[in-house]
Amino acid sequence: MEILSEHTCQGWLEGYLLTGRHGFFSCYEAFIHIVDSMFNQHAKWLTTANDIPWRRPIASLNYLLTSHVWRQDHNGFSHQDPGFIDHVVNKKSDVIRVYLPPDANTLLSVADHCLRSRQYVNVIVAGKQPELQYLTMEQAIEHCTRGVGVWEWASTDNGREPEVVMACAGDVPTLEALAAVSILREAIPDLRLRFVNVVDLLRLQDRRAHPHGLSDDEFDALFTADKPVIFAYHGYPSLIHRLTYRRAGHSNLHVHGYQEEGTTTTPFDMCVLNELDRFHLALDVLDRVPRLRDGYDQFREGLHDALARHDAFIRKHGQDMPEILEWAWSARESERPPPAGLSS
Numbered sequence: 621m622e623i624l625s626e627h628t629c630q631g632w633l634e635g636y637l638l639t640g641r642h643g644f645f646s647c648y649e650a651f652i653h654i655v656d657s658m659f660n661q662h663a664k665w666l667t668t669a670n671d672i673p674w675r676r677p678i679a680s681l682n683y684l685l686t687s688h689v690w691r692q693d694h695n696g697f698s699h700q701d702p703g704f705i706d707h708v709v710n711k712k713s714d715v716i717r718v719y720l721p722p723d724a725n726t727l728l729s730v731a732d733h734c735l736r737s738r739q740y741v742n743v744i745v746a747g748k749q750p751e752l753q754y755l756t757m758e759q760a761i762e763h764c765t766r767g768v769g770v771w772e773w774a775s776t777d778n779g780r781e782p783e784v785v786m787a788c789a790g791d792v793p794t795l796e797a798l799a800a801v802s803i804l805r806e807a808i809p810d811l812r813l814r815f816v817n818v819v820d821l822l823r824l825q826d827r828r829a830h831p832h833g834l835s836d837d838e839f840d841a842l843f844t845a846d847k848p849v850i851f852a853y854h855g856y857p858s859l860i861h862r863l864t865y866r867r868a869g870h871s872n873l874h875v876h877g878y879q880e881e882g883t884t885t886t887p888f889d890m891c892v893l894n895e896l897d898r899f900h901l902a903l904d905v906l907d908r909v910p911r912l913r914d915g916y917d918q919f920r921e922g923l924h925d926a927l928a929r930h931d932a933f934i935r936k937h938g939q940d941m942p943e944i945l946e947w948a949w950s951a952r953e954s955e956r957p958p959p960a961g962l963s964s
Contacts, residue, residue, distance in 0.1 A: 626654040633681065634662060642679030642735055649688040649745065650701040659683075663711040663741050670714065670739060677738035684731075685745045688854070689878055690792040690891065696884035702855035702877075708743050709822070709859070713830040717742045718821040720854055722794035723753050725760035726819055733764065745854060747791050749887075752948060754794070767820030767832060768842065774801055774815035774949075782814035784909050785843050786901070789818040790854025793877075796891055797852040799947055800901035807919045808912070813905075816842055824863040836868065845869045848908035850901055853877040874904060888940040892930060899923045899930075 623629060626647060633645045662681055669675045685704065692699040705718055717740050721727040727746045734742040754771075755763060763769055775782075788797035794817060804811055818824065820832055827833035834842070843849050845868040853860050857875035864870050881893040891897035903923050906912045933941045 626651055627658060630655040630658045634658075637678050637681060640678070642682075644682045644684045644731075644735075646684040646686055648699065649685040649704065650692075650699045652683060652685055652704045653701065653707070656704075656707055659708070659741065660711070663708075663715055666715040666739055666741065667712045680734060680737045680740040680742050682734045683741070683743045685743065686748045688745055688747055689882075690790075690854070690896075691747045691749050691887060692882070693885055693887050693890065697882040700878070700882035700890075702745075705743060705745070705821070705855050706859050708741065709863075711741070713822070713825075715740055716822070717832070719744045719764075719819055720790045720821055721746055721764070721819055722788070722791050722817055723751055723755060723760070725753065725755050725757050726764055728757070729760045729764040730819065745790065751791055752795060754798075754949070763817070764819050767823040768816065768818045768834070770842065771815045771817055774798055775813060776801075776805060776809075777812040777814045780812055782844065782847055783812045783911070784905055785814045785816055785847060785849040786852075786905070787816040787818065787843065787849055788852040789821055789860075790852075792887075792891065793852035793854055793896060796896055796898045797850075797901060798949055799898035800852075800905070802947075802949065803898060803902050803923075804905060808916070811905075811909070811912075814844075822863070824860065826866045829866075839864075839867055840869065843867075843869060844872075847872060848905075849873045850904050850908065851875045852896055852901060872908075874908060876901060876904070886934050886938075886940045888930065888944045889934055892927065897927075899926050 621632060629645055633643055636643055687699070689700045689702045708716055708718060719730045719742065721730045721744065730744055734744065786797050786801055788794045801813060801815055804813065822830045822832045823834050825833040827835050849869065849872055851860055851873060853875055855877055857877040860875045861873065864873060876896045877894070879894045882890065888897060903920065906916055906920055930941060
């Protein structure tokens with residue numbers, strides 16, 4: 621059922637859930653805030669109901685947030701707000717889950733899990749535009765079961781201690797992080813880089829604060845305790861810092877996300893405006909890895925030149941450069957590349 625009235629849709633779905641059925645509430649990411657209070661009430665009701673033994677579990681309340689902040693080039697600034705996640709994580713950890721699948725197969729795996737679940741509020745954020753496909757269905761299920769993991773085919777540390785970790789959460793951040801890694805691999809072949817993708821956002825939190833949280837040892841095994849972490853995140857950067865403030869390596873965490881910079885522009889320019897794009901991510905690696913701060917001036921200048929070319933191109937043509945639109949992970953870049961192709 622479809623109607624341009626978010627509070628009506630929320631009421632419909634809650635009625636379905638309370639009568640033994642299940643479903644999704646699909647909504648523009650910016651306008652899900654209209655039901656902030658209704659979400660609050662349902663989450664609080666679930667927390668209370670969990671302590672009432674005679675009340676049977678009901679299907680989870682599932683939000684599917686599409687038309688998200690990074691794909692609002694036609695609507696502009698008014699439609700750009702990823703803050704619902706920040707609102708959701710304020711509630712009790714025993715009823716809250718947040719998922720940021722990077723491609724279609726991980727989205728299918730997450731959706732299957734959420735539809736089978738009971739007594740939760742699940743928030744899934746995924747764009748509607750065609751996206752690159754990185755994982756097979758089997759790989760996607762394995763990755764989503766873990767919630768967070770190293771993508772060996774995108775890493776260059778080869779099991780050694782990395783010099784830097786490139787982490788990401790969200791479909792567009794994953795694309796830009798992979799593109800940044802591609803640029804770095806070509807320019808600095810000996811760079812030891814570890815690529816970490818996060819699907820279950822609350823895995824970042826301490827296990828004492830959330831049942832899905834990683835232990836300190838598990839977190840350090842992925843992100844290290846003392847190496848710089850460049851984190852490309854879908855929403856407001858402050859949330860990642862909030863979730864990880866207890867971690868040993870928190871001071872080494874450098875988050876790129878939405879900085880409240882938006883307008884009617886191209887999709888890639890939205891990333892550039894908020895410094896989430898591949899060129900800014902690569903520049904941050906140069907700034908954070910000690911041995912790269914000197915001696916790579918020509919490469920650094922080339923990254924700034926690419927940003928200047930981008931700006932000139934979109935002003936003249938009104939669309940992103942072909943090298944941006946046509947980018948895909950090259951098979952030559954890894955021994956075990958993911959399957960190529962677009963997913964809708």
